[in-house]
Amino acid sequence: MVKLIGEGAKGGPRPSPISAAREIIAQGGILSLYSGLSAGYLRQIVYGTARLGLFDTFIDMFEKRAKSNNTKIGFGERTVAGMGAGSLGALIGNPTEVVLIRMQCDGLKPKEQRSNYRSVFDALARITRTEGIRTLWSGAFPTVIRATATNFGQLTFFSESKNQLKRHTSFSAQAATVTASTIAGFFAAFFSLPFDMVKTRLQRQNKAPDGSVAYKNMFDCFVKVAQDEGPLRFYRGFGPYFFRMAPHS
Numbered sequence: 280m281v282k283l284i285g286e287g288a289k290g291g292p293r294p295s296p297i298s299a300a301r302e303i304i305a306q307g308g309i310l311s312l313y314s315g316l317s318a319g320y321l322r323q324i325v326y327g328t329a330r331l332g333l334f335d336t337f338i339d340m341f342e343k344r345a346k347s348n349n350t351k352i353g354f355g356e357r358t359v360a361g362m363g364a365g366s367l368g369a370l371i372g373n374p375t376e377v378v379l380i381r382m383q384c385d386g387l388k389p390k391e392q393r394s395n396y397r398s399v400f401d402a403l404a405r406i407t408r409t410e411g412i413r414t415l416w417s418g419a420f421p422t423v424i425r426a427t428a429t430n431f432g433q434l435t436f437f438s439e440s441k442n443q444l445k446r447h448t449s450f451s452a453q454a455a456t457v458t459a460s461t462i463a464g465f466f467a468a469f470f471s472l473p474f475d476m477v478k479t480r481l482q483r484q485n486k487a488p489d490g491s492v493a494y495k496n497m498f499d500c501f502v503k504v505a506q507d508e509g510p511l512r513f514y515r516g517f518g519p520y521f522f523r524m525a526p527h528s
Contacts (some may be wrong), residue, residue, distance in 0.1 A: 281361035315382035333364035365430025420481030425474030432467030464525025
């Protein structure tokens with residue numbers, strides 16, 4: 280939630296994971312740290328399953344083609360497999376992304392403005408009923424771009440790093456996996472964090488009474504954040520984001 284604090288301020292607060300946790304607990308209690316947990320589970324079930332399944336499917340296709348040509352797959356094929364799997368998985372799982380962001384942001388609002396979603400399914404139903412089903416695909420384009428960047432960094436670099444470590448080092452299987460995961464986590468965080476921040480801004484925003492919104496689209500959000508908050512804002516929270524990505528990888 281570090282990236283959710285300080286929106287719109289160039290100087291703004293610069294929270295650490297500890298200070299962010301303190302603020303969240305002060306506003307809504309320790310259970311607020313787990314707000315959106317049910318949405319997080321559903322997101323992993325839908326998006327996680329889709330992207331990993333698609334990645335394996337694409338890799339199998341490339342390996343069969345390489346075998347028939349008496350060659351081996353390389354970084355290019357792994358890149359196509361990772362980016363393709365990420366983009367398709369993100370498109371399928373975008374509704375769960377929207378619900379996750381809404382549930383996490385709800386606890387940061389004043390009590391009188393909170394929606395107080397009971398569960399991920401309650402959030403899905405209420406958002407669809409009050410804002411229309413298209414809202415569940417709000418921010419879909421930056422979500423797909425972010426997933427493409429994430430999986431380029433995560434799946435592609437993990438697969439390539441593990442293959443290179445196997446060929447050029449005497450690492451055990453466990454050591455190679457941990458090392459490749461760390462490398463993949465860094466590149467996944469580096470490539471995807473700016474898009475993650477932008478898609479979060481787009482998915483958390485609500486329409487004003489006159490129907491207007493703060494950000495019209497992904498490009499508009501990038502420009503406004505860079506102008507109002509500075510370009511380094513895109514990498515605020517990199518530390519906790521990386522420590523989420525590396526173990527996940």
